[in-house]
Amino acid sequence: MKTNEVWVYIEQNKSKINDVSLELLGKATDLAEKLKVKVGAILIGNNVRSLVDKIYSYGADKVYLAENPLFENYTTLPYSYVVVNLVKQYEPQIVLYGATTTGRDLAPRVASELKTGLTADCTDLQIGDYVKPSTKEGDKLYKDILYQIRPAFGGNIIATIVSPDHRPQMATVREGVMKMKDPDPKRKGEIIEFKDELPKILFVSEVIKKVQQEKSVDLKSASIIVSGGMGVGSKENFKLIHELAHVLGGQVGASRAAVDAGFISKDHQVGQTGTTVRPKLYIAVGISGQIQHMAGMSESSRIIAINSDPNAPIFNIAHYGIVGDLNDVVPKMIEAFKSIKK
Numbered sequence: 001m002k003t004n005e006v007w008v009y010i011e012q013n014k015s016k017i018n019d020v021s022l023e024l025l026g027k028a029t030d031l032a033e034k035l036k037v038k039v040g041a042i043l044i045g046n047n048v049r050s051l052v053d054k055i056y057s058y059g060a061d062k063v064y065l066a067e068n069p070l071f072e073n074y075t076t077l078p079y080s081y082v083v084v085n086l087v088k089q090y091e092p093q094i095v096l097y098g099a100t101t102t103g104r105d106l107a108p109r110v111a112s113e114l115k116t117g118l119t120a121d122c123t124d125l126q127i128g129d130y131v132k133p134s135t136k137e138g139d140k141l142y143k144d145i146l147y148q149i150r151p152a153f154g155g156n157i158i159a160t161i162v163s164p165d166h167r168p169q170m171a172t173v174r175e176g177v178m179k180m181k182d183p184d185p186k187r188k189g190e191i192i193e194f195k196d197e198l199p200k201i202l203f204v205s206e207v208i209k210k211v212q213q214e215k216s217v218d219l220k221s222a223s224i225i226v227s228g229g230m231g232v233g234s235k236e237n238f239k240l241i242h243e244l245a246h247v248l249g250g251q252v253g254a255s256r257a258a259v260d261a262g263f264i265s266k267d268h269q270v271g272q273t274g275t276t277v278r279p280k281l282y283i284a285v286g287i288s289g290q291i292q293h294m295a296g297m298s299e300s301s302r303i304i305a306i307n308s309d310p311n312a313p314i315f316n317i318a319h320y321g322i323v324g325d326l327n328d329v330v331p332k333m334i335e336a337f338k339s340i341k342k
């Protein structure tokens with residue numbers, strides 16, 4: 001049955017839905033509205049039925065539910081079997097996944113099984129037309145297909161990737177890239193149960209023990225972030241960044257160069273290959289503002305940049321810029337904020 005729906009794979013762990021799935025439901029509702037189709041959510045797990053109302057509230061019209069004690073832990077073969085069979089049965093036109101460890105394992109497996117395309121780490125998704133030039137019949141027009149937009153060649157170009165001839169069109173998106181919409185608890189939907197027989201061969205591997213390490217910092221929900229870059233100079237000098245963040249009640253972020261130099265751990269990295277953040281205030285200290293860093297913080301409500309180079313690209317997006325040596329400026333800011341607090 002061809003539904004042509006827009007689907008989101010709902011990632012859950014111990015019955016807690018990963019934020020990226022809720023963010024994707026918001027994006028899926030925008031895409032589905034344009035396409036005039038419904039939003040479907042794929043939910044696989046054990047005892048996960050209680051999550052269905054939440055999934056409706058974030059925008060799903062239907063939940064394709066596969067519940068089974070054998071789905072207690074994510075393993076590639078059974079989960080991809082369910083997704084592949086649901087797709088074959090209901091023929092959605094788009095399937096979206098979080099670019100998490102699970103999504104990065106599951107989505108390529110599903111894509112290769114269905115012989116369709118997959119674009120990883122999209123930063124935007126849009127609907128539009130595409131003209132394929134020089135086919136045998138001349139130019140061929142494809143209406144309303146998914147533009148899968150992402151940085152390419154080290155972030156130097158933004159590529160729009162299309163999958164005109166194969167369905168479903170599939171993409172992964174990293175956490176924090178799409179804005180989560182407010183839930184509407186009054187929304188209701190329909191459950192479609194997956195009850196197919198599960199071949200024994202799917203369960204060749206077993207999860208014996210799960211060890212989870214919590215992140216040392218939660219940048220995504222911070223309303224103030226003070227980030228340090230290569231200009232900070234050393235791990236020792238990074239104490240200035242920690243101190244400024246502390247007096248402001250904020251979290252500490254960093255550029256990749258600062259992380260690579262060993263000034264701070266990777267959990268603090270902001271940017272294309274770090275965390276995408278949208279705080280109320282982002283203070284960039286000794287960060288030049290390369291495109292890969294800005295990809296992760298440019299949507300902050302207010303940006304203050306401190307840099308000794310007046311031509312640093314970060315000043316192009318900063319709301320307030322301070323040209324100066326961070327070793328002079330930051331201690332003065334710390335003192336000023338401390339005295340306001342008194």
Ligand SMILES: Cc1cc2nc3c(=O)[nH]c(=O)nc-3n(C[C@H](O)[C@H](O)[C@H](O)COP(=O)(O)OP(=O)(O)OC[C@H]3O[C@@H](n4cnc5c(N)ncnc54)[C@H](O)[C@@H]3O)c2cc1C
Binds near residue numbers: 228271312325
């Ligand atoms: C595929 C790919 C993915 C990437 N992903 C990311 C990512 O997720 N996040 C990220 O940040 N980068 C990422 N990068 C790296 C990125 O291209 C830059 O190399 C990096 O952001 C630079 O970090 P920086 O601004 O701290 O260092 P630099 O570019 O070296 O800038 C240091 C700045 O400090 C200033 N400065 C120096 N001394 C002082 C001082 N005393 N006072 C004030 N200012 C001073 C300088 O004027 C300069 O502007 C990625 C690169 C690639 C290719």
